[in-house]
Amino acid sequence: MEGVTDPCFRAVLLALHRPEDLGGACTEFLRVVDHPYRPGQVRKHLGPKTGSIPVGVQLMGSHESALAATAESVLQTDAAFLDLNFGCPTKGALKGCAGSALLREPKRLESIVRTCVEACGGDLPVTAKIRAGFDDAESVEELARAAEAGGASLLTVHCRTRSEHYTDQVDWTRITRAVEAVEIPVCGNGGVLVHEDLERMREVTGCLFVMVGHAALADPWIFSGQEVTAQAAAEFLHEYSLALESAGAGPRKRAARLKQLLKVWSAGGLISDEADRKSWMAEREPERLLAAMEARAHAEAIP
Numbered sequence: 001m002e003g004v005t006d007p008c009f010r011a012v013l014l015a016l017h018r019p020e021d022l023g024g025a026c027t028e029f030l031r032v033v034d035h036p037y038r039p040g041q042v043r044k045h046l047g048p049k050t051g052s053i054p055v056g057v058q059l060m061g062s063h064e065s066a067l068a069a070t071a072e073s074v075l076q077t078d079a080a081f082l083d084l085n086f087g088c089p090t091k092g093a094l095k096g097c098a099g100s101a102l103l104r105e106p107k108r109l110e111s112i113v114r115t116c117v118e119a120c121g122g123d124l125p126v127t128a129k130i131r132a133g134f135d136d137a138e139s140v141e142e143l144a145r146a147a148e149a150g151g152a153s154l155l156t157v158h159c160r161t162r163s164e165h166y167t168d169q170v171d172w173t174r175i176t177r178a179v180e181a182v183e184i185p186v187c188g189n190g191g192v193l194v195h196e197d198l199e200r201m202r203e204v205t206g207c208l209f210v211m212v213g214h215a216a217l218a219d220p221w222i223f224s225g226q227e228v229t230a231q232a233a234a235e236f237l238h239e240y241s242l243a244l245e246s247a248g249a250g251p252r253k254r255a256a257r258l259k260q261l262l263k264v265w266s267a268g269g270l271i272s273d274e275a276d277r278k279s280w281m282a283e284r285e286p287e288r289l290l291a292a293m294e295a296r297a298h299a300e301a302i303p
């Protein structure tokens, strides 16, 4: 997720899981305007390869030759797949006719997928992520078929429309409709809150895979369903801070990233109640917040 799940967050989270519990992950989008990215830039975005869980690179754009050239750069990295973002709802994306803007143009969406598939020449799977539609979900089947016709080998369907942004209400029947419209595997997305929802979404919609967004920020163990202690939860956050430090982030940025997670954090009972959450969030001194987290992470190790 753009601005949230950087390579450091991904590395710490992936290290907690076995491929049986977490089948894959994807970078946040690389916005391709009219200039291709070089392999080194893609590598930086992807982060170093750690463990055996496949990580793909996501691109967002509509300039086909720049996307094709960037796809060639992706081929020169460790990326396990190339994903195309047709879901981003922001004004910036719409202005550049990228992300969810392409939900209004299924033919163009199909052509963009095809261009990237051809650029990858069978050496790297190309996947696509759509929302259920732009203003409404009338065309979810048409959009799913467009991605399939373009050669996508897997389709992720975020069941909200662009107009619905990130509303609490979700309609999983839209995922079912996409599953029934295409032959390629579908990964359902939208509104998974707890581990049990992963299986429930598969059962209810028939999708083969499930993608988790927001809920993984509150509980990085949602994929395995493992119950963890408050200390383990603090260790995760401390490890994340250390990884950010190794990547060159100063205390202010590291504390801001931890707060982004603490705002919604639920794992391990690390946050005992809303007053506790408020007191973490109220800490204005970055070093103090980082030291408090380190102390919680090492709490049981103190003799």
Ligand SMILES: Cc1cc2nc3c(=O)[nH]c(=O)nc-3n(C[C@H](O)[C@H](O)[C@H](O)COP(=O)(O)O)c2cc1C
Residues within 6 Å of the ligand: 001, 002, 003, 004, 027, 028, 029, 058, 085, 087, 129, 158, 166, 189, 190, 191, 192, 211, 212, 213, 214, 215
């Ligand atoms: C801040 C933020 C950034 C996001 N960035 C991306 C992104 O870069 N690529 C993407 O495919 N989805 C992105 N998403 C969407 C999520 O991946 C996911 O599709 C969406 O949150 C719905 O899933 P959920 O209901 O489990 O949260 C982002 C969402 C948020 C809130």
